[in-house]
Each structure stands twice: as structure tokens, then as C-alpha cells.
Amino acid sequence: MGVAERKEREKQEMRETILAAATQMFLEEGYDKTSIRAIADKIEYSPGTIYLYFKDKDELFYAIHAQGFVIMLAKMEKLKKIADPLARLKELGRIYIQFALDNPEYYDLMFIMRGPMKALETLDGSGMECWSYGESTHEFLKLTVQECIDKNLVTITDVQVGAMTMWSLVHGMVSLHIRQRLSIMNEDEKTLKKLLFKGLDQMLNAISK
Amino acid sequence: MGVAERKEREKQEMRETILAAATQMFLEEGYDKTSIRAIADKIEYSPGTIYLYFKDKDELFYAIHAQGFVIMLAKMEKLKKIADPLARLKELGRIYIQFALDNPEYYDLMFIMRGPMKALETLDGSGMECWSYGESTHEFLKLTVQECIDKNLVTITDVQVGAMTMWSLVHGMVSLHIRQRLSIMNEDEKTLKKLLFKGLDQMLNAISK
């Protein structure tokens, strides 16, 4: 009786069809401007159908959120081959910045947007699940910073503060950039992007022994 | 003929009545959740009336945006009395972080929100005006960093990169905090706030000669 299996497969396919359409539209137009109705139109179904596969718009958000982390983590795979922790830390920062520049809409969803993050506050439900990826990235960062401390490569003494500082610097730079606040510096796009990497270099020079 | 003057005054008063109601509601409920209709209700006028005093919701946003900078700049007044540029830089960072923690909704409006920032992209209209305050703050930061360089107090050599790095660090920390992303560090609110200041201290220690 392969009917149940086929149904399950079809259900999964439909979910992915919706998710693919939603992803494309989110990345092109942004979260707010992408309506359920427009997604339904795109895949030629009625709006109500989407609610048979996703509880609400937030759940679509979470699904795309998770996709973003999968892409990001894939880019970070190569880091495991770098033995020197300081070089690894630097490359981690570079990859982070590059990911944000290459995928600004994903980055926005993952690290800037507020809207559907309620689940993060209540600390239950799918809100935390979609951050398990983020947690592993943060763990990796802390591990690398700890290794730099252990090998006496940096002036940093507190791993927690050190990791937060590194993350905050790169997040600060790319989010100010993505949300147009760096336009105050009166530099063109290309120069700004270079400046972000220079900022990372400066930071690493400052903390290196 | 004092009629014209009175009318002008009344118009200004009405604008401020609307702005006060809007500000209160924005700060309490956030930008998105505050509807024009609700503002109109609060001041006991019809929704259409608001459009006689503000072009659209974005203009209301800009007005509050500017108010935020006025508050922030007031807090920064005391900085002018600090002669040592490095101490001034540190205090600038402290005030910035404290402002964000005390006025998270203002901070959100000023540095994180995307929505009505179109005007920043097109570089004309009221979009730039509401940033003139921000520009002066950024100028002050650059000046202070330059002074630190001139007096040989820091390892930084490029004032543009140095200023951006400082701003990005504090913005990164407070925006990750405001948007709940620091929750993955598993620390309570009070500890997190302390960590933000520790991050600033660490940064300044790192760049000090």
C-alpha cells in the first residue's frame, strides 16, 4: 500500500514548492512586501492552501531562516581545515561579512528582522529550533577564540566577551551597511565593502599579541 | 492682523499633538503596530486629519527619528568637557550603549529599522535632513578618533576605519541585544547589559597603545 507514502511525498513536495516560491519572493522583495496572496498567485493556488502546509507567515519565515543558516554553515565548512586559530578567526570573520554582502536579504532575516522573533522571547516552540544552527556557529566562534587565548595569540582574556565582541563588530558593520546607515560616510558601494574587511583586519591587528 | 499668526501657531500645536501621541504609541507598541487610525482615535480626530499635518506615516517616522537624535545629542553634551580624547572616546561609547538600553524603541527607529528609509537611498527630500543630527555625531566621533591618533594614544592609523569600527562594535552589540540575538549566550538581562560595557572596555584596551 504505497498510497500513504506517495501522499506523504506529495505533501513534502507541495511544502517545498511553496517554500521555494516564498523564498524567491522574500529575497527579491523583502519579507514585509511579500504577501501570502502573492505567493499563492505565483504557485497558482488559493491563499487558503498555504495554510494547509504552514501554520502562518511566521512559520514560512522560520523555514527561510533555517535555509539561510544552512547556506552560511556550508560556506564555513572550509574553516575546519585551518589549523592556526587566529587565521581561522580571521577567515570566519571574512566569510561572515561575505555571506552578508552576498545574501543581504537572508542576513536581514537571520540577524536583523524583529517581527516574527516572538518565539525567541518565549523560549519554546519552533523559535529555538531554527536557532540551533546559529548556536553551533556561536559555539564554533567561542572555541576558536578560546584556542587563541590558550595559545597566547591574543590580548583577550575573557572568551565570552571576546566572542561577543568579534561577532558584534562584524554584525555591526554589515547591518549598518545593509540598512543604509553607512551612507553617512559618503563612500560608494565598492569602497564601503572594502572598508568592512579593513575594519575586521584592524580589529584582529588590535587584539593580536 | 494676528489671525494668520494664530492659525500658524494652532497648526503647529496640532502637529505637536499628533506627534506626541504618535511618539508615545510608537515607543510603547513599536512602529508597525501603531496605526494611523489608532493615533487618530487617541487624539479624538478622524484618520484623514493626520494627513493634513503629515504627508504619510513615513513623515511621522522621520519626526520621531529626529526627536531621538535630539535626546541622544543632549546626553552627549558632557563629552565636550573631557579633554583626554581616549577618555572621551570611551565615554562616547558608554553613552551610546546607555542610550540604546534606555531607549530601545528610539534606537530601533534610528539605527535598525528599514521600512521608511527609502529617502536615504534616493538621497533627496526629508530623508537626509533627519540624518543631519546623525552626521554631526559621526563627525564628532571621527574628530575624537583623529585626536587619539594625533596624540599617539592608539594603534589605529586610519581614522575612517577606526571610527567605523568603534561605531560598528557598539551598534553591533546593542542591536543584537535589542533584537534578541544575544539570547543564545544564555545569560540574563542584567548580565548581558554588563557584557556590552565589557565589550567596549575590551575594544578600547585592545586599541590603546
Add this chain to the structure above:
DNA sequence: CAATTTACTGAACGGTGTTCATTATATTTG
């Protein structure tokens, strides 16, 4: 083939920002 389960629809609900013809008020003019 009939009964039942499943998938989907699309109208409807209560909301949003915004516009505009209409109305009420206040001022100016004859």
C-alpha cells in the same frame, strides 16, 4: 459503485495606509 477521507477553494472578517468629495466652521468682504 457508494461512502468516506483528503485537498482545495474563495468568500468573508477585521485589520492596514491613504484619498477625496462632502460638510462644517471660521474668516473676509461688500
Add this chain to the structure above:
DNA sequence: CAAATATAATGAACACCGTTCAGTAAATTG
């Protein structure tokens, strides 16, 4: 002072939004 004009405010209407749900059509089962 009354009529004409200018100003201010209205609130219904428009085109959207996320979401729900009674109803329908198709597929599966017995």
C-alpha cells in the same frame, strides 16, 4: 450684519493585508 469665500475636518471608499472556515470537488477505501 449678511453673504461669499477660505479653511479645517470628516468618514466613507479603495486597495491592500493575514487568516479562517463552510463548502466543494477529487481521490481513496470498503
